[in-house]
Amino acid sequence: MRAVEFQEYGDPEVLRVMQAETPEPGPGQVSIDAAYAGVNFADLKARAEGYRVQSLPFRPGLEVSGRIRAVGDGVEGLAPGQEVAALVGGGAYAEVVVADTATVFPLPEGMDLRTAATLPTVVPTAHALLHEAGGLRAGQTVLVHGAAGGIGTVAGQLARAAGAAAVYGVVSSSAKAGHALEHGYDEVFSADTFDDDVRRATAGRGVDLVLDPVGGDTLRRGLDALAVYGRLVSFGNASGAEPWHVGQPELYARGLSVGGFSILALAQSAPDALRALAERAFRTVSNGTVNLPVTAEFALSDAADAHRLMGGRTSTGKLLLRIAD
Structure with a gap:
């Protein structure tokens, strides 16, 4: 089978299409004939700086859609030929992907495989940031960094559907503002001035919830x-800055709270909670609450081009790799 790997860290050029042995599922696993794989910023961090990479060579990719090829011992409720989406710790840039059954999700009725590839990381993450971790209530206000990206696109729509009084976004360039405004946002601010813009927009009050992947x-x-x-x-550290510790001086005076979320960490520590979260989140796509547009699609052999586009910070919505012909 074909797979995309890198044997050293670096620019997108280190991604190579390789011939590899077709993997077989172990106990509690399935193998999937992949149709599409999602491209995420975590893939770029893995390639460039070794984020979550245990050893080299490494095969990136966190989410895949396709049809189950084979099931391992002890697997129940999943069968060959069944259409699924799956969250994996890595390895989705391949024609056949192995996944633990705890993170394999049968597709809702009527959902196609292309749409399904956009779901496993982005939609549950946005849902958790707003609701499970963020505790958003109707009438409150929200500020979302990366408003034109995949998670930001979903978060804007979910916040609007939840009855937020105002949904503000932050984008890295004016070219992305239009995309955000079409997906639930009332106003969009520049990364350089967002704090001043929030105070202006809220008459000095501030917002009730901030979602931050930058650090x-x-x-x-x-x-x-x-x-x-x-x-x-907090759900990331895209800035690469040293971790910043927050404590009594910053929180006590105004009763502030800081939380965090990682869908990969949740998958490892509480797979049952992840499955329940994914079911809630996927329903928002099935019922039309959320629409995550695929704004660019690349062949598996062009994975480097997908990384260049996302790394250039000009992309919006969701990027996919097309695995099957």
Whole structure:
């Protein structure tokens, strides 16, 4: 089978299409004939700096859709030929992917495999950031960094559907603002001035919830943009900054809270909670609440081009690799 791997860290050029042995599922696993794989920023961090890479060579890719090829010992409720989406710790850039059954999700009726490939990481993450971790209530206000990306696109729609009083987004360029405004956002701010913009838009009150994948100084400024009793949920450190510790001086005076979320960590520590979260999140796509547009699709052999596009910070929505012809 064909698979995309890298044997050293570096620019997109280190991604290579290789011939590899077709994997067989172990106990509690299935193998999947892949149709599509999602491209995520975590894949770029793995390739460039070894994020979550245990050893080299490494095969990136966290999410895949396709048809079950074979099932391992002890697997119940899943069968060859069944259409599924799956979350994996790596390895989705391949024609055949092995996944633990705890993170394999049968597709809702009527959902196609292309749409399904957009779901496993992005939609549950956005749902958890707003609801399970963020505790959003109707009438509250939200600020979402990366509003034009995959998670941001979903978060804007979910916040609007939840009855948020105002949904504000932060984008890295003015070219992305239009995409965000079409997907649930009331106003879109620049990354350079978002804290001042929030205070202007809320007459100095601040927002009730901030979703931050950037970290570093952006996280610190996000805390300053919170209203009394506001919450900030961290879900990444795209800035690469040293971890910043928050404590009594920053939180006590206004009753602020800081939380965090990682879908990969949840998959390892609480797979039953992940499955319940995924079912709730997937329903928002099935019932039309959420639409995550695929804005670019690449052949498996062009994975490097997908990484260049995402790494250039000009992409919006979701990027996919087309695995099957």
